[in-house]
Amino acid sequence: MNAKQLFGIAVSVCLASVTFSAQAGSKDDKKLDAKTVEIIKRDFRDKGIAKADRVNQDELQAACSKYKDELPDKLKAKLEAAQAKEIKWPADGNFMGDWKAGEKLAQSGKGMTWSDKAEDPAGGNCYNCHRLSAKEIAYGTIGPSLLNYGKKRAAKEELQRSVYGHIYNAKAYNACANMPRFGHMGILSEAQIKDLVALLLDPESPVNPK
Amino acid sequence: MNTGKLTKMILVLALAASGTAQAADTAASDSDKIEQYREMISDGNPADFDEMRGEELWKKAGGPNQASLEKCDLGKGPGVVKGAYAALPRYFKDTKMVQDLESRLLTCMTTLQGIPEADITAKPFASDKKASDISSLASYVVGQSKGIKMAVSTKHPKEKEAYEIGKRIFFYRAGPYDFACSTCHATSDTRIRMQDLPNFQVKADAQAAYVSWPAYRVSQGLTRSFQWRLNDCFRQQRFPEPKFASEATVALTMYLAVSANGAEYAGPGLKR
Structure with missing residues (x-):
């Protein structure tokens, strides 16, 4: 390579980096971000129980949207800590409910759409995304399979607590997880979350076939 | 569409209805089932009926102005339906907006036919009780792009x-x-x-x-x-x-x- 070629490469590298810095997080991007939010706030309306203010994002939703779910490490840790702080742990210190009620709840994909009624209880939506009981073959695959979840792990209290925490607020463990924050958002009650913990960890549960 | 094809389609629809009832008990994936169904009706789709309804609506005088939509410009010039959908959404000079097919049909129905916008947007989707004109019109227009390559511009x-x-x-x-x-x-x-x-x-x-x-x-x-x-x-x-x-x-x-x-x-x- 001669000096002239080398110079050429150096110039194009400089140009490329200038173009790049002009694009990443540029003024245009910020303007488009702001316009998007403005349009969304204007173009969605109340229907049934789904009120227009549902499009207003909390800090976590806004950050995950902005970074397309790939947060910088520092921000991720900060958001997770903030979510963890808001988990309401069961006052009685007991995490395990009834796995049979949990299985029923896991089957139901209902709840909180504009075609649901306020008095209709929300389901756990679990089978929409996870494999759980070996008997249910119509399971989704957005989340990992949880078949044998309790069998692979010793059902100690620490694990029960962690499972409770994950269902209550998955974002306390992974800020931009796909999974809804069932306790945090008031989708499921404390008792219902306990039933789901039991579905995963109870040795009698069909999630842990013998 | 000839009568033979029509009869076949009605038969297939009846089969499909019983298939839906069974679906809850069986476990074959929805994609597999729909693939079988697609094969069964390879020379016809019940959507054909909606396309025909839409074509009639397009050509018939309607609305307070008693005008048809044959002067509606979907981006290829007034009245041109062929290939229009494959290039939508696009920017329209007259409305100074980017519009998709249904938004553009809304413009044509209000400006050419004089139908109040709210009358169309109140119930824009079909239900089992009532068909939707704008939805049928959309079925007709998209059918006229079958086989044409999608070429949606972002130049403007x-x-x-x-x-x-x-x-x-x-x-x-x-x-x-x-x-x-x-x-x-x-x-x-x-x-x-x-x-x-x-x-x-x-x-x-x-x-x-x-x-x-x-x-x-x-x-x-x-x-x-x-x-x-x-x-x-x-x-x-x-x-x-x-x-x-x-x-x-x-x-x-x-x-x-x-x-x-x-x-x-x-x-x-x-x-x-």
């Missing part, structure tokens, strides 16, 4: 902007479940229960999904428009309702349509 600054906003809407997480479009449509080979999900970040997936809508929905017995498709996605996302033909829905459609560029348009399609 407003088109580019709609694409960029649509992309942001695709990743916009909100609501009680924190869902965005991307929660279910940005990973490959996933499904909800037995329903396979297209990944719009992968060209081939985005193309296959986009060119198969609007579609006849076997489980509902109705031909569904693209605006309906987005509306029902937002319902399941636990969002409030997107206003019909709003800027938000058009921008999102722009983002999805551009991802499908290069594919042959194949609708109206057929879905579970």
Whole structure:
């Protein structure tokens, strides 16, 4: 390579980096971000129980949207800590409910759409995304399979607590997880979350076939 | 359509109805079942009926002005329907807006026929009780792009902007479940229960999904428009309702349509 070629490469590298810095997080991007939010706030309306203010994002939703779910490490840790702080742990210190009620709840994909009624209880939506009981073959695959979840792990209290925490607020463990924050958002009650913990960890549960 | 084809289609519809009833008990994936069904009706789709209804509406004088829609400009010039859908959404000078098909039909129905906008947007989707004119018109227009390659432009600054906003809407997480479009449509080979999900970040997936809508929905017995498709996605996302033909829905459609560029348009399609 001669000096002239080398110079050429150096110039194009400089140009490329200038173009790049002009694009990443540029003024245009910020303007488009702001316009998007403005349009969304204007173009969605109340229907049934789904009120227009549902499009207003909390800090976590806004950050995950902005970074397309790939947060910088520092921000991720900060958001997770903030979510963890808001988990309401069961006052009685007991995490395990009834796995049979949990299985029923896991089957139901209902709840909180504009075609649901306020008095209709929300389901756990679990089978929409996870494999759980070996008997249910119509399971989704957005989340990992949880078949044998309790069998692979010793059902100690620490694990029960962690499972409770994950269902209550998955974002306390992974800020931009796909999974809804069932306790945090008031989708499921404390008792219902306990039933789901039991579905995963109870040795009698069909999630842990013998 | 001849009588033979019609009879066959009615037979197939009856079969499909019994198939839907069985579906709850059996476990074959929805995609497999719909594939069998597609084979059965390879020379016809119940959406044909809606297309025919739409064609009649297009050509018939209607509304307070007693005008047809044959002067409606869908982007290829007044009255040109052939290939129009494969280039939508696009920027229109007269409205100074980027419009998708249904938004543009709304413009034509209000300006040419004099129908009040609210009369159309109050119930823009078909139900089992009542057909929707704008939805049938959309079925007709899309059918006239069958086999034509998707070529949606982002050259005009407003088109580019709609694409960029649509992309942001695709990743916009909100609501009680924190869902965005991307929660279910940005990973490959996933499904909800037995329903396979297209990944719009992968060209081939985005193309296959986009060119198969609007579609006849076997489980509902109705031909569904693209605006309906987005509306029902937002319902399941636990969002409030997107206003019909709003800027938000058009921008999102722009983002999805551009991802499908290069594919042959194949609708109206057929879905579970």
